[in-house]
Amino acid sequence: MPPVALIDGNDFYVSCERVFDRRLAGMPVLVLSNNDGCAISRSAEAKALGVGMGEPTFRLRPLVRRHGIRVLSSNYPLYGDMSRRVNEALAGFSPAVEAYSIDETFLDLAGFDGRDLWAYAQDLRATVRRWTGIPTCVGLGPTKTLAKLGNAVAKKNPAFGGVCDLTDERVRCAVLRALPVGDVWGVGPATRRKLEGVGVTTAGGLAALDPKHARRLGTVVLERVAAELRGLACLDLDLLPAARQGVAVTRSFGQPLHDLAPVVGAVAAFATKAGEKLRAQGLIAGQLTAFLHTDRHRQGPQHHGSRTARLVPMTADARDLAAAAGRCVEAAYRQGFAYAKAGVILDDLRLAGQAPLDLFARPRSDALMRAVDAINARYGRGTVRVASMGFGAAWSPRAAHRSPAYTTRLKEVPRVRA
């Protein structure tokens, strides 16, 4: 099997922030989720203080105060742009690259078998660090699952020096024996419980499991995971990003909403945003789902409502999407609940030129939306908007600690004094 590498940015969001704010170096730092709800990226110093992944912000408050932890709202334009730069640096190391997530990239190292993989991986880490300022770890293995696992080991255990090579079978066996089965890529809490129920508690145990047994316990997915752990590649590198299947815009509200009107305003805004994503990729949608629900963490009556509508003809027009989302959410809404979150999901996507023809419906001209997108790109999102969005923002999320758009907005580019 030709080796595969997985490169992963350490504490990626925190590292992005540190590149542009030197005061964060060596400090405990947290990046919060949307709505400042919980911790989603933690520096090593913050982890050492006991900050858990996904821990709610309100519970962290005493710890933050006691230790002077720096807290930041998430800044996705910055992280997306840094991710692009990391992948630019990696492109020089292999012609076959899969950008798997915002902070992880797989590299195909076919034809590199004779080389010193460890030295190559260290060179790669140094280059990414020099070009972007982002620290990384590298996992190497004969399959994606093993590369992923090597990466996790390298990250958890500093003795590896940032690179863990599982192409060697003896090293692999030792590592798998020591690793809890729940740490394997593709084994979530539900599958972990099932595996533990039949006495499989380590990655090595899963690798040794009979394929039929694995399939019965999980699905074909678990069977593949077990095969990959044995070094048998079942997952190819996806060199071209797959066509998108759906677009979703969902948000928790900054405060609970009881009345219908602000909820309609919120989903109109979400539908508008979803339409922008669609148009940016030249797509149209054939189906829209809008949902709303109460806060499951709180006492009191709970309600989860959702409606789906066909979009005929298929569309990416903000007016059509906002109208359909409004109708769906009006039908799903019930009086007397404190709604905490809503969302709009678009499915059945096609390229705009490939819509099925409809004998009776005349598709909208897209000139208006092009003009709206151009105005909003120049003067800011929401300069031109669908009226049902309104101008209040009872639902707008919290983001109290947002850093500047250092790399994507001219006004916010950092200044360097000579």
Added chain:
DNA sequence: TCTGGGGTCCTAGGACCC
């Protein structure tokens, strides 16, 4: 007495991922 069987398509829901 006995009441087919195989195939496709669609959807909802579960599980997992970052």
Added chain:
DNA sequence: TCTGGGGTCCTAGGACCC
């Protein structure tokens, strides 16, 4: 006061067809 958001894949089961 206060617990994210955006995806993918798989399966079961129903509807429908001949």
